[in-house]
Each structure stands twice: as structure tokens, then as C-alpha cells.
Amino acid sequence: MSLTEREREIVALLRRDPMIGSAAIAETLGTTRAAVNVHLSNLGRKGVILGRGYVLATRPAVVVVGGANMDVKARSERPVVSASSNPGTATITPGGVGRNVAENLARLGTRTHLVSVVGGDTLGDQVLAATSAAGVHVEHVRRSTRPTGTYTAVLDADGELVVAVSDMTATEDIDTAQVAAARDLIAGAELLVLDGNLPEATLAYALDLAVAAGVRAILEPVSVPKARARAHLVAAERPLFAITPNRDELATITGLPAGTDREVRAAADALHERGVRHVWTHLGEAGSLLSGPEGAVTVGAVPARVVDVTGAGDAALAAFAHALLAGEDVVAAAAYGHAAAALTIAGPHTVRPDLTDTLVRSTL
Known part of the structure; x- marks a missing residue:
């Protein structure tokens, strides 16, 4: 950084x-309080200080760049x-x-910064307030x-998705200038997580920032249409630490079949x-296949009663x-991911409000 x-x-x-206080800092450094406040604001944007009292950040951070919207879920009886x-x-x-x-x-306890866009409407107010209250840094x-984007999902009686309609036009406003404003924060992060809904130019720019700063980047392809549109960005000149497709997204990105293991x-x-x-390819009820430099490993799913996928x-x-970030190897991290997914589908919430590291580890 x-x-x-x-x-x-x-x-x-x-x-x-x-x-x-800023007045004491100004006196010590022989400058003005206004100038100190500008520097403190910049240090906040870079993730060096957190909140009131100017607490210095010590925990490793993740920066997530992606969509924020309101989910509308309808479930048939x-x-x-x-x-x-x-x-x-x-x-x-x-x-x-x-x-x-x-x-x-x-x-789960990870210091997290979100780079995103919401509308200047009531839904945007609600999304921002809820996200900040959960502990995410939303500066x-x-x-x-x-308007704030919406994701409308229709679920069958068993909680499985029947159809969904995604209106993410607001996400198109996450441009390179907004990511550039967070470049120092990204450069100081341990991980950069990228949402495949991002505009192509924004996603390419964020990947380039990660490469230049030596920050590990993880890409979530999101869907087959998005995977198809962004496939060319997955290239040797923009190395990724990880990508997390399902079978169909993997086939789309590579142009190869992915019907069998x-x-x-x-x-x-x-x-x-x-x-x-x-x-890390998700295989539904069969778990996942994690492929890396040491070979490929099948990671089993954690059994759960499905309420909402x-x-x-x-x-x-x-x-x-x-x-x-807690020091687990990638296989153990994938197993931990399956445990969190199982806890999520066992409840009615898209993000479990009671999710903790202790709760996830209790299912392993």
C-alpha cells in the first residue's frame, strides 16, 4: 500500500x-487541523484506520467488488x-x-470492504444500512x-429455484474510476473477490490492479451468460488465485464439456x-472438485435439509x-465453505444472521 x-x-x-485528536496531531506536525482531517480521511479510504478513535487496522482484509441489490424471494406452498x-x-x-x-x-469475523453501487432510493438506503450493520465497511x-438493483427468485415448495429474474443495471455503474479510488485499499488487501456481474472494463481493471499489487484474486463467474461474456478475461496475463464455477459455467468458460468428473x-x-x-467447481449435491497444483480432490457436501438454496x-x-486467511489449506477451506453453504440452505435467509466461525466449525 x-x-x-x-x-x-x-x-x-x-x-x-x-x-x-486531529488538533493535537496538527500541533505536533506543525500543520493545520483541516489538512490533518484530509489525511485522516485518506487513511480511512485506504483501510489503514477504522472508525472513531482512529483505530489502526491490524487484521488482514478482503476487498469485494461487486453488486449490491434487494432480493425478492417468493416460495410456493x-x-x-x-x-x-x-x-x-x-x-x-x-x-x-x-x-x-x-x-x-x-x-465470520474477516475485515471486509465492499466496492459497489446502490441507487439513491429507499431500497438503496436499506441495503446500505443492513450491510453496514453486519460489519461490512461501505465507504x-x-x-x-x-434504481437499486433487484433479484427476484421463485422457489418451489422444496426450496429449489424455479426461475429468477435479475435486474442489475445499477451494477453497470461500478466503473474503473470507482475501483481506482479504492486502489490503495486493494493493494493492501490479502484477497480480492470479484463478482462476475461487473462490467467487462471494470473487471479487467480490477484484475490488473491485483496483478500489479501481487494480491490474490478470486473470481465468481455468477451465471452462464456472464461466464460467456467474461471468459476471455481469464487469461495467463491476468493470473487468478481461484475461480469458482459450477459445471455449466466451467464448460462455458473453457469451451469444453464438463458433464462427467x-x-x-x-x-x-x-x-x-x-x-x-x-x-473450485461446484457439483451440487455431489460436493465439489478442487483442482490445483497438487492435483484434483473431491470435497464432499455437508448434508442439510433444504429450506432455501x-x-x-x-x-x-x-x-x-x-x-x-485463517491459515487453512485450500482443501480444508473448501470443506469449510461447504459447511457454511449447508447452514445457509438450512434456513430462510440469503445470509444467515447468526453465522459465526464457531457455528460453521461445529458442523465439520
Whole structure:
């Protein structure tokens, strides 16, 4: 992370006395209080200081760049009858792949910063408030003139997804300038998690920042259409630490079949040749296949009673990243991710409000 000489002087003062005020800093350094406040604001944006009292950040951080929206979920009381009205229940909760991953990470205890966009509307207010309350740092979430995005999902009586409609136009406003404003924060992060919903230019720019700073980057492809549109960005000149597709997304990115485990391994090998260190392919009830420099390993799913499948993948990715920062190897991190996913689908929430590291480890 790049700090100016004056910023380094302020950090040294804060290490000696975290409760020192801006007036005292200004007097010590022979400058004005207004100038000190500008430097303190910059240190906050870089993730060096946290909150009131100018507490210095010590825990490793993850930066998540991706969508934030409101989820609308409707669940039928009985098996869905197409082209007809189905009695059921509906809920509205904050969502978005990037935002969900960030909230899961924060609830697990990882310091997490979100770079995103929400609308300047009531839904945007609610998303921001809920995300911040969960412990996510939202100083890099911008307000857009577009409406806050929505994800509308229809679930069958057994909790399985029937159909979903995603309106993520606000996510298109996450541009390179917004990511550039967070470049020092990204450069100081332990991990960068990227949502495949990002505009192509923004995703490419974020990957380039990670490469330049030597920061490990993880890409979540999100869907087959997004995987198809972003496949060319997965290239040797932009090496990824990990990518987390399902079978269909893996096939789309590589142009190879992925219907059998042997085909999944071959497709993963193709991605290794394109600079991806770890390919973590989700296989539904069969668990996942984690392929890396030491070979491929099947990681079993954790059994769970399905209430709602929404958010399982986001929980798995967040838990995987959290476990890596806790010092776990990639196989153990993947198993930890499966445990978090199982806990998520066993409840009605896209992100479990009671999610903790202790709760996840109790299921392993």
C-alpha cells in the first residue's frame, strides 16, 4: 500500500496514542487541523484506520467488488404450477453476489470492504444500512441515479429455484474510476473477490490492479451468460488465485464439456494453463472438485435439509476466503465453505444472521 510521508507520520502518532485528536496531531506536525482531517480521511479510504478513535487496522482484509441489490424471494406452498397463480410467501432482503459475500465474510469475523453501487432510493438506503450493520465497511459504496438493483427468485415448495429474474443495471455503474479510488485499499488487501456481474472494463481493471499489487484474486463467474461474456478475461496475463464455477459455467468458460468428473478435471486443467491456480467447481449435491497444483480432490457436501438454496454459493465463497486467511489449506477451506453453504440452505435467509466461525466449525 502506498502512503505519503505525512500519512506515515500520522500513523506513527496514532500507534502511540489511538485516541489523539486531529488538533493535537496538527500541533505536533506543525500543520493545520483541516489538512490533518484530509489525511485522516485518506487513511480511512485506504483501510489503514477504522472508525472513531482512529483505530489502526491490524487484521488482514478482503476487498469485494461487486453488486449490491434487494432480493425478492417468493416460495410456493405446493409444487409450482406454471402459467398459473401459486399461493405462497414472499420476503424482501438485501442481496447481490458481491454484497452477500461481503456480509458473510464480516459475520465470520474477516475485515471486509465492499466496492459497489446502490441507487439513491429507499431500497438503496436499506441495503446500505443492513450491510453496514453486519460489519461490512461501505465507504466505497457509491449512490447511483439508477434504481437499486433487484433479484427476484421463485422457489418451489422444496426450496429449489424455479426461475429468477435479475435486474442489475445499477451494477453497470461500478466503473474503473470507482475501483481506482479504492486502489490503495486493494493493494493492501490479502484477497480480492470479484463478482462476475461487473462490467467487462471494470473487471479487467480490477484484475490488473491485483496483478500489479501481487494480491490474490478470486473470481465468481455468477451465471452462464456472464461466464460467456467474461471468459476471455481469464487469461495467463491476468493470473487468478481461484475461480469458482459450477459445471455449466466451467464448460462455458473453457469451451469444453464438463458433464462427467473426468471432463471437469480436463476443463480445470485448461484453466490452469490460462493462469488459474485453483479451480473450485461446484457439483451440487455431489460436493465439489478442487483442482490445483497438487492435483484434483473431491470435497464432499455437508448434508442439510433444504429450506432455501438462495445464497449458498455466496456463503461457500466467503467461507472459503475466510478459512484461507485463517491459515487453512485450500482443501480444508473448501470443506469449510461447504459447511457454511449447508447452514445457509438450512434456513430462510440469503445470509444467515447468526453465522459465526464457531457455528460453521461445529458442523465439520
